[in-house]
Amino acid sequence: MADTTDIKNGVVLKIEGQLWTIIEFQHVKPGKGGAFVRTKMRNVMTGKVVDKTYNAGTKIETATVDRRDYQYLYQDGADYVFMNLDDYDQITVSGETVGDAAGFMLENQELTIAMHDGSPLYLELPASVVLEITYTEPGLQGDRSSAGTKPATLETGKEIQVPLFVEQNTKVKVDTRTGDYLGRVN
Numbered sequence: 001m002a003d004t005t006d007i008k009n010g011v012v013l014k015i016e017g018q019l020w021t022i023i024e025f026q027h028v029k030p031g032k033g034g035a036f037v038r039t040k041m042r043n044v045m046t047g048k049v050v051d052k053t054y055n056a057g058t059k060i061e062t063a064t065v066d067r068r069d070y071q072y073l074y075q076d077g078a079d080y081v082f083m084n085l086d087d088y089d090q091i092t093v094s095g096e097t098v099g100d101a102a103g104f105m106l107e108n109q110e111l112t113i114a115m116h117d118g119s120p121l122y123l124e125l126p127a128s129v130v131l132e133i134t135y136t137e138p139g140l141q142g143d144r145s146s147a148g149t150k151p152a153t154l155e156t157g158k159e160i161q162v163p164l165f166v167e168q169n170t171k172v173k174v175d176t177r178t179g180d181y182l183g184r185v186n
Helices: 095-104
Strands: 012-015 018-028 036-043 049-055 066-076 079-084 090-093 110-116 119-124 128-136 149-154 159-163 171-175 181-184
Touching (some): 066 090, 149 171
Antiparallel strands (some): 012 018, 018 036, 066 079, 110 119, 128 149, 128 171, 149 159, 171 181
16 A cells, blocks of 8 residues: 555556556645645556546555566467567567557567556557558649648558658658657658
């Protein structure tokens, strides 16, 4: 058991049998009344985000989450196979757990997997990845970056929006949290 002073970003709490990770927190000491902690939490399994307030000194139950570096090996049907970089053990993670991250993963890419009691909870990708555009409509002469965007398919099969001047077979940097185009890469 811990108390509200242990609340930090990334801490995983166990509430009514479910795991919640802290996204934001704020210690508040009003002029009148007792101090409290305002938190924004995301359910690890469902992704649902809720706001919850705790009085200062309230006991909370934290969950032990083990984060380890893995290498993505290949897709096996609906599941994905990863290798632990420390002991070379392989684990299989369901497609539901991988979720949207699959659109940014290439074979042999390194990432972090958070585990609780031996079961994978979620994947942590790097903030951005470099991927090649396999298909996009050709741009027109005179197109500028401020003129708008067009859809482009990445080598992973994910579709993103890119500026009109970006051509097929171009390597681009993509934000893994939002799926936004960040720029071309030489």
